[in-house]
Amino acid sequence: MKTQKYPGNKTGKLRIVLWLSIAIYTFSLPYVIIIYDIISSRWSPAIAGLVPRIIIISAGAAYLFYSAKTHLSLRRTFFLIPCLIIAFFIVFLEPNPNKHIHIPEYVLMAWLLFEAIQIDYSGAGIFVLVFLASSLLGVFDEVMQGIHTTRHYGWHDMLNNSFSSLIGVLSLMGLRKNCGPGIDWIYQLKKMGGSLLIILFGLLNTGLSCLKLFKIKNHYDLWNFYPDWLIALNTLFMIMAFVVLCQLYRHTMQCRDEVQRPVKTAFLWVSLPIAILVLINSVIIYGWVLDVPFQ
Numbered sequence: 001m002k003t004q005k006y007p008g009n010k011t012g013k014l015r016i017v018l019w020l021s022i023a024i025y026t027f028s029l030p031y032v033i034i035i036y037d038i039i040s041s042r043w044s045p046a047i048a049g050l051v052p053r054i055i056i057i058s059a060g061a062a063y064l065f066y067s068a069k070t071h072l073s074l075r076r077t078f079f080l081i082p083c084l085i086i087a088f089f090i091v092f093l094e095p096n097p098n099k100h101i102h103i104p105e106y107v108l109m110a111w112l113l114f115e116a117i118q119i120d121y122s123g124a125g126i127f128v129l130v131f132l133a134s135s136l137l138g139v140f141d142e143v144m145q146g147i148h149t150t151r152h153y154g155w156h157d158m159l160n161n162s163f164s165s166l167i168g169v170l171s172l173m174g175l176r177k178n179c180g181p182g183i184d185w186i187y188q189l190k191k192m193g194g195s196l197l198i199i200l201f202g203l204l205n206t207g208l209s210c211l212k213l214f215k216i217k218n219h220y221d222l223w224n225f226y227p228d229w230l231i232a233l234n235t236l237f238m239i240m241a242f243v244v245l246c247q248l249y250r251h252t253m254q255c256r257d258e259v260q261r262p263v264k265t266a267f268l269w270v271s272l273p274i275a276i277l278v279l280i281n282s283v284i285i286y287g288w289v290l291d292v293p294f295q
Contacts, residue, residue: 011119018116025112029105029141030148036098049097055104056087063171072174079174083167090160102160103167110134110168114176117268122261123182127169129269134165136276139210143280146213146294147287153217153295185265195244195270202241202277205233209284216294222284223291231288234281241278245271 039048060080067077091100113130121129138161146153189196209230216225248271251263287294 015116015119018112018119022109022112022116025109026137026141027144030144030151032101032105033098033151036101045097049100052097052100052103053091056091056100059104059107060084063174066175076174079170083170086163086167086170090163094156094160099157099160102157103164106134106138106161106164107168107171109137110165110172114172117272118176120261120264121268122265123185125183125185127173129272130172131165131169133272133276134168135162136273136280138162138165139206140276140280140283143210143213143283146217147283147292149293151295153213155214182262184262185269188263188266189269192266192270195248195274198237198240198244199270199273199277202237202274202281205230205237206277206280209234209281213284213294220293220295221291222288222294226284226288231285234285238278238281238285241274241281244274245278 036048036051039051060083063080063083064077066072067080087103090103094100110130113133114126117126117129117133139158141161142153142158145151145157212226212230216222219225248267251267286292
């Protein structure tokens with residue numbers, strides 16, 4: 001199954017639709033539990049717990065059917081094996097059946113991200129970027145769960161989200177091709193040292209915040225227990241990130257021709273992590289300012 005390229009105005013429209021779909025999908029994830037509750041109340045929790053497993057088995061069967069129909073090589077079909085192994089361990093190690101829904105959720109997240117990223121991506125490494133972005137969105141999802149009145153922040157779910165993202169990436173590696181063998185975008189990325197330092201600062205800052213939130217959830221209080229120095233770092237990162245994103249947007253608008261695709265690819269490697277880290281930090285700052293109970 002080849003990576004598609006879309007000509008003319010269709011590219012811009014498709015790009016908007018896909019990124020908008022990812023945004024809507026991400027912000028709707030905390031409310032998936034509503035569907036689970038409806039199924040549980042109408043039938044039983046046991047039936048609701050079977051839904052993720054049915055989805056996983058159906059997806060695996062569809063993968064095999066597509067492989068046979070399109071005559072994919074045996075090597076590509078073998079990507080299903082680690083997918084099944086990871087899914088089995090998630091189901092086996094997670095006793096709560098409603099947590100298994102993370103698997104199809106983040107497989108779909110990885111697929112959506114791939115479709116959006118590949119429009120502007122050129123060269124190797126797209127699957128790594130998809131995994132990074134999907135895993136970071138999994139962290140964002142968990143931080144949102146913490147300020148949600150009926151949900152809870154937890155590291156188990158973060159791990160489930162990341163491993164489920166890996167399943168999505170592995171399935172993509174079996175079904176889709178890379179965006180070319182080139183690594184020209186790496187040379188462009190080396191020119192963006194300042195932006196890379198801000199990403200590193202954001203990762204360290206967000207990592208510290210996530211660790212602190214595990215202690216704060218026992219107090220249900222961000223305002224009194226979240227350190228002032230850490231909220232200052234969150235705010236500083238937000239300011240620097242917005243400056244970088246504005247600069248990236250301005251430069252991207254000047255690189256519309258196909259010759260500049262390595263530049264756009266480098267911009268994706270910078271803008272995606274920064275944008276998601278901004279989302280995570282903005283939720284933390286929002287909860288701190290409004291003194292939202294965190295659990």
